[in-house]
Amino acid sequence: xxxxxxxxxxxxLILVTNDDGITAPGIAALIxxxxxxxxxxxxxxxxxxxxxxxxxxxxxTLRINKVNIxxxxxxxxxxxxxxxxxxxxxxxxxxxxxxxxxxxxNHGSNMSINVIYSGTMSAAVEGAIESIPSIGFxxxxxxxxxxxxxxxxxxKAIAKGVLEKGLPKDVCLNVxxxxxxxxxxxxxxxxxxxxxxxxxELDERFDPQGKSYFWLTGKFENYxxxxxxxxxxxxxxxxxxxxxxxxxxxxxxxxxxxxKIKF
Numbered sequence: 001x002x003x004x005x006x007x008x009x010x011x012x013l014i015l016v017t018n019d020d021g022i023t024a025p026g027i028a029a030l031i032x033x034x035x036x037x038x039x040x041x042x043x044x045x046x047x048x049x050x051x052x053x054x055x056x057x058x059x060x061t062l063r064i065n066k067v068n069i070x071x072x073x074x075x076x077x078x079x080x081x082x083x084x085x086x087x088x089x090x091x092x093x094x095x096x097x098x099x100x101x102x103x104x105x106n107h108g109s110n111m112s113i114n115v116i117y118s119g120t121m122s123a124a125v126e127g128a129i130e131s132i133p134s135i136g137f138x139x140x141x142x143x144x145x146x147x148x149x150x151x152x153x154x155x156k157a158i159a160k161g162v163l164e165k166g167l168p169k170d171v172c173l174n175v176x177x178x179x180x181x182x183x184x185x186x187x188x189x190x191x192x193x194x195x196x197x198x199x200x201e202l203d204e205r206f207d208p209q210g211k212s213y214f215w216l217t218g219k220f221e222n223y224x225x226x227x228x229x230x231x232x233x234x235x236x237x238x239x240x241x242x243x244x245x246x247x248x249x250x251x252x253x254x255x256x257x258x259x260k261i262k263f
Contacts, residue, residue, distance in 0.1 A: 012038030012099040019119025026105035029148035046077035082123035101127030104137035134172040194230035
């Protein structure tokens, strides 16, 4: 008689991080969703790190502290940047490579050129560098009181799809979710990053002692207005945008043109 032994399937290991800090409402919502999909380890900044891009800590100490905020497998706050969090998770905390790295849910969009400055997306890009399927999630609402409830179903569907199917090598996903009720969202569009920029101004102001300081302000300028294959168009038209993103910043289409220059 042959006896078949059913092996218990190992749960996916999911690394969760963000750039708004470990106590931000967005990461709480992301953790709530991820714990329905696998074992969750959280390594996130101990304070807000928005706009840090792909910064890493090299000139000061980097510390982690074990915490218990969400009741998942393991949770750590980190004194460093979002990218530091991924690096220290992979190299010092996790006993195996995670099946998925998710970053967010960011308070505010990371569409178009914003991806360059985003700590949320840089954490996802770092995950891709480590060959981990990675996703950065953002909700188009900057409010600290943002309601993440309506986007949880979308976040789960995208994360589940990536866990099941994987991603191309070196690619992560930049997911932006419009500020709408669930029944108002028309669907999901896979698109490209819109060509756009911030027309910036440094507003000079004065403190109570009369010393000047500067406050960065700016206006978003979309150079791809009306183009339906962009993330900006998708969000403006009530779609969730997904932009496949990678860390190879080579302008491949320009190589032949640059070769013509006599250096």
